[in-house]
Amino acid sequence: MTIDCREAFPESEIPIPSDLPRPSPIATGxxxxxxxxxxxxxxxxxxxxxxxxxxxxxxxxxxxxxxxxxxxxxxxxxxxxxxxxxxxxxxxxxxxxxxxxxxxxxxxxxxIPLAKPLPAAVLENLQALAKAHGDLLVEAKPFSAAIHYRTNPSACEALLEATQAMAAANGLKLKHGKMVIELVMPGxxxxxxxxxxxxxxxxxxxxxxxxxxxxxxxxxxxxxxxxxxxxxxxxxxxxxxxxxxxxxxxxxxxxxxxxxxxxx
CATH class of the missing domain: 3.40.50.1000 (HAD superfamily/HAD-like)
Known part of the structure; x- marks a missing residue:
């Protein structure tokens, strides 16, 4: 799946399928x-x-x-x-x-850990990136780190370019959610x-x-x-x-x- 900045903006003209049905209630037993x-x-x-x-x-x-x-x-x-x-x-x-x-x-x-800890150098690089784009919030976790850009949406393209390079250099996965980009360890x-x-x-x-x-x-x-x-x-x-x-x-x-x- 191509990762780009359109996912973060509801006004983007992204083709979507027709609506889905509601789930049925879960029956007892x-x-x-x-x-x-x-x-x-x-x-x-x-x-x-x-x-x-x-x-x-x-x-x-x-x-x-x-x-x-x-x-x-x-x-x-x-x-x-x-x-x-x-x-x-x-x-x-x-x-x-x-x-x-x-x-x-x-x-x-x-x-039980299902992945190895995120390298400290990756977190440091992400924190430097966040500071360069307006002191964005970096959320450090044991096996990943996320940079939240809700306070500076225009930084999305630059953040994605930099984090994709970090992911490639360190063998990480990149996940792009709602105004957040996350680098995660394999597994x-x-x-x-x-x-x-x-x-x-x-x-x-x-x-x-x-x-x-x-x-x-x-x-x-x-x-x-x-x-x-x-x-x-x-x-x-x-x-x-x-x-x-x-x-x-x-x-x-x-x-x-x-x-x-x-x-x-």
């Missing part, structure tokens, strides 16, 4: 494995990663959802697991963080995390569903297909491998609440 992105799916995206608002009832709803599915539920986020723990508290649900670079089963205390993607979960005994022989809003979730949308599952695109329609769509974070909460009998 249905052998579904559910995977949920965090930012843009469970919480609204904010101008700064620290500025998000977590609904008061969200952690309890996630635990109830995991219980309803006999543990076959996981959050799969670009955020580090330490960040998810800070915002959600000690919820007993499975998680993968840093775009799948770190993996933790439900109830476990320690994370650190949401599709890898989904496949790792699907290898666990509790997830085997189930149909996986992944809900996410960003282009970084496309790896997971594609990963669930071979298991007979599908992706749920959250937010505006765009080109996607998802097969269903929910229009907003609020719609996701309502859809999940139908399983637990409550909503965040």
């Amino acid at each position: 249905e052998m579904i494995a559910l995977f949920l992105d965090f930012d843009g799916t469970l919480v609204e995206i904010a101008d700064h990663p620290e500025s998000i608002h977590v609904a008061d009832g969200l952690p309890a709803m996630l635990e109830a959802l995991s219980t309803s599915l006999d543990g076959r539920m996981a959050i799969v986020s670009g955020r580090a697991l330490s960040d998810l723990d800070r915002f959600l508290g000690p919820v007993a649900v499975a998680m993968a963080g840093s775009h799948g670079g770190e993996f933790r089963e439900a109830g476990a205390r320690d994370a 650190s993607d949401k599709g890898t995390a989904v496949r790792r979960f699907m290898d666990l005994p509790g997830f085997k022989n189930t149909r996986p569903v992944f809900a996410g809003d960003d282009v970084t979730d496309e790896d997971a949308f594609k990963a669930v297909a071979p298991y007979g599952g599908g992706g749920i695109l959250v937010g505006p329609m765009r080109e996607t491998a998802a097969v269903w769509r929910l229009e907003s974070v609020a719609a996701v909460h309502a859809w999940l609440g139908a399983v637990t009998g409550d909503a965040a």
Whole structure:
């Protein structure tokens, strides 16, 4: 897939397919494995990663959802697991963080790394790049680093050119999301995390569903297909491998609440 700056701007004239249907409610006893992105799916995206608002009832709803599915539920986020723990508290649900670079089963205390740590020199170069373009925010994670350019959208082309060169020189993957560019270590993607979960005994022989809003979730949308599952695109329609769509974070909460009998 060609990476360019058009993905970041809703006004861009990008051809998109016709709309997708809404996912059906998850029936009691249905052998579904559910995977949920965090930012843009469970919480609204904010101008700064620290500025998000977590609904008061969200952690309890996630635990109830995991219980309803006999543990076959996981959050799969670009955020580090330490960040998810800070915002959600000690919820007993499975998680993968840093775009799948770190993996933790439900109830476990320690994370399993699925990638090697990001070289310190890459982070230093990214921080220098951010400073040169107006002191942009750099979000350092164990297996990746992201540069957020929401405060300077015009820098996108220059940032992409520089980060693509960094990725090529260091054998990294580059992910371009909503006003953010991220350099990640190989093995650190949401599709890898989904496949790792699907290898666990509790997830085997189930149909996986992944809900996410960003282009970084496309790896997971594609990963669930071979298991007979599908992706749920959250937010505006765009080109996607998802097969269903929910229009907003609020719609996701309502859809999940139908399983637990409550909503965040």
